Amino acid sequence: MYPTLIQEIAKLIDHALLHPTLTDAELREGCKLAMKYDVASVCIKPYAVRMAAELLAGSDVLVGTVIGFPHGNSTTSSKVAETEQACQDGAVEIDMVVNIGKVLSEDWDYVTDEIGVVHKTCQLHGAILKVIFENDFLPNDAHKIKLCEICTEVGAEFVKTSTGFGFVKGNDGKYDYTGATTHDLQLMLNHVGPAVQVKASGGIRALDEVLTVKEMGVTRIGTSSTATIMEAAYRRFGIATPNALLTPISESNGY
Secondary structure (H helix, E strand, C coil): CHHHHHHHHHCCEEEEECCCCCCHHHHHHHHHHHHHHCCCEEEECHHHHHHHHHHHCCCCCEEEEEECCCCCCCCHHHHHHHHHHHHHHCCCEEEEECCHHHHHCCCHHHHHHHHHHHHHHHHHCCCEEEEECCHHHCCCHHHHHHHHHHHHHHCCCEEECCCCCCCEECCCCCEECCCCCHHHHHHHHHHCCCCCEEEEECCCCCHHHHHHHHHHCCCEEEECCHHHHHHHHHHHCCCCCCCCCCCCCCCCCCC
16 A cells, blocks of 8 residues: 555656756756656656656656746747647647736736747647646735636646746735645636546645645645655655665745
8 A cells, every 4th residue: 555655646746947046967967856756746846858768768757848838928939839849849748927917907818828928839739738827916816716627628637836037025024925725726627527637736745634624635736845754654654765877956935
């Protein structure tokens, strides 16, 4: 049972390699770490997709990347071009940020058309689409519910809570973010169709948090704390860590 559970935990994880300061060497080490724990995928910077595809060739770790990241403000044509390039470079999972201003403006035709055309681009290349809402910027649950309905209508494979970089300016002038919350995850699970899965990202850094959202029905987790989570799982269930492929890099902040 325990080895199976550990495999299930690993295959929930999209190992995030998105911090702006990550070097090429750290990105390569991050891909090796993803292989060490046999996670679901890496979610890597767009320019590094080709490198990741080469490093992960022959493994069960998929290559994913981000589009319109982190604020969703690119034109639709730019998002389509980014998606085309990413798929050509070897990405099979695309995490696209919605146009948040258009969501808040309730320009639902624009939002639907944009998600739809990016999804069609993914389909042409055999990739799946995860639509990032950036819930920290959406205080009104009605906007999240409408996005769930649109993603269901369009046929997106996943809805996703956050980028991990959706910092909100507080009254004290400082920036902070919340990321995935159980409230938002349950809301999204309740309002997507049966073919749409939910990805939690932003602030998930501990094994118990992973187990909680797994129990809720979340099927992917975006995190840069993969080593911390997986090592905790091995310790808890008394199973030896897999043979190290590398000395794990320091885990980045912000995802």
